Structures are given as C-alpha cells and as structure tokens.
Amino acid sequence: DTEVTQTPKHLVMGMTNKKSLKCEQHMGHRAMYWYKQKAKKPPELMFVYSYEKLSINESVPSRFSPECPNSSLLNLHLHALQPEDSALYLCASSYVSGGEQYFGPGTRLTVT
Amino acid sequence: AQTVTQSQPEMSVQEAETVTLSCTYDTSENNYYLFWYKQPPSRQMILVIRQEAYKQQNATENRFSVNFQKAAKSFSLKISDSQLGDTAMYFCAFRLTGANSKLTFGKGITLSVRP
Numbered sequence: 001d002t003e004v005t006q007t008p009k010h011l012v013m014g015m016t017n018k019k020s021l022k023c024e025q026h027m028g029h030r031a032m033y034w035y036k037q038k039a040k041k042p043p044e045l046m047f048v049y050s051y052e053k054l055s056i057n058e059s060v061p062s063r064f065s066p067e068c069p070n071s072s073l074l075n076l077h078l079h080a081l082q083p084e085d086s087a088l089y090l091c092a093s094s095y096v097s098g099g100e101q102y103f104g105p106g107t108r109l110t111v112t
Numbered sequence: 113a114q115t116v117t118q119s120q121p122e123m124s125v126q127e128a129e130t131v132t133l134s135c136t137y138d139t140s141e142n143n144y145y146l147f148w149y150k151q152p153p154s155r156q157m158i159l160v161i162r163q164e165a166y167k168q169q170n171a172t173e174n175r176f177s178v179n180f181q182k183a184a185k186s187f188s189l190k191i192s193d194s195q196l197g198d199t200a201m202y203f204c205a206f207r208l209t210g211a212n213s214k215l216t217f218g219k220g221i222t223l224s225v226r227p
Binding site: 031033040041042043045048050055056090092096097098099100101102103104105106 | 147155156157159162203209210213218220
C-alpha cells in the first residue's frame with residue numbers, strides 16, 4: 001500500500017477561524033512532510049518530522065502549527081491565516097534514510 | 113546547496129509520439145537520488161521514475177525511461193507512445209541520501225499531449 005491520505009479535500013476558512021488538516025500513511029515511513037503548493041509551481045517544504053519529532057521548520061509563520069501524534073498521523077493546525085495562505089497543502093512520507101517521497105492528494109485551502 | 117533546473121516551461125507532443133523532458137542539477141555530493149514526478153491538472157502528485165546515482169544503468173518504467181548522465185549532471189525523461197493521460201506538469205527532483213535530506217524540485221514543465 002503506497003497510499004497517503006489527506007482530509008479534508010477542500011477547506012474554506014475565514015481569517016479568524018481555527019481549522020486542522022490531517023494526513024495519514026501506513027507504509028511504515030518514519031519521515032513525514034508538509035508542503036505548500038501554489039498553482040503551476042513546485043511544492044515548497046514547510047515542515048519535516050522524523051521519528052515523530054520536528055526536525056525541519058522552514059521558517060514558517062506561527063499561524064501554522066504542525067503536530068505528529070504518532071508514526072502514522074500528521075496534522076497541520078491553522079489559525080488566523082491570511083488570504084495569501086490560500087494554496088494546495090500536500091502531505092508526504094518517506095523512509096528517514098532517503099528514497100522517494102509519496103504524496104497525498106492534498107487539501108485545497110481558501111482563506112477568505 | 114543543491115539546485116535543479118528545468119529550462120523548458122512548456123512542451124507539446126502528438127499522441128503516440130515520443131517526447132523528452134530535460135533536467136539538469138548541480139551538487140558536489142556523490143550519493144543521491146533523482147526523481148521525476150507527474151502532477152495531472154487538479155490531481156495527485158505521483159512518482160514516475162527514480163534513479164540512484166550509484167547505478168550506471170538508466171531506470172525504465174514501462175513507457176518512461178531516463179537518460180542519466182552523472183558527469184554532465186543531466187537527467188532527462190523520455191516518454192514513448194505518448195497518451196492523453198500523460199498530460200500533466202512534470203517535476204524533476206533531487207534528494208541526497210541520508211537522514212533529514214530535503215527533496216529539491218525543479219520549476220516543472222507543463223506537457224500537453226494532443227489528440
């Protein structure tokens with residue numbers, strides 16, 4: 001099973017809302033990632049978790065708060081977002097030692 | 113730091129023809145992976161093919177093959193017998209071996225397959 005699942009598929013939120021994005025994988029991967037992708041652009045790395053610990057934060061604003069409750073789950077908590085945060089948010093997973101990353105279908109986020 | 117360059121923003125190919133997408137990269141490291149990812153419009157990013165730098169043999173996956181030239185730091189993707197479902201954005205990507213290594217993407221190329 002090479003599947004990474006993400007919920008919800010679409011999310012519309014106001015600038016004062018709090019919401020969460022969820023990601024799940026059952027491939028035994030111990031590295032999980034959040035990316036932000038704008039239209040026609042490559043994904044931009046936001047966070048990396050390795051063995052359930054945050055190992056990389058690419059200077060992401062604090063209105064994005066990641067969480068890795070266990071080796072299969074990854075959350076991204078959103079609060080007080082700006083319209084420019086509207087994008088496709090992708091989750092990915094891989095073996096810690098390297099190799100390919102497997103991507104989920106993404107959550108299309110619109111901030112109004 | 114590693115960089116990946118895809119200099120062609122768009123390409124078009126007739127159905128059933130062959131097309132080659134170019135990618136160059138820059139690194140001073142010796143052990144790494146190279147990938148091509150495909151992202152159809154409004155759909156999921158999927159891995160097309162991978163190449164480990166230590167392997168001299170070019171990777172192939174059905175209609176997809178690569179031309180890996182390590183000395184030239186070139187990694188092109190050849191799609192044979194193009195199909196309408198190949199219409200997508202294609203990203204070339206690089207990753208060092210080892211823990212916590214990041215995936216570095218090129219800017220991507222939009223490929224359109226004409227019927």
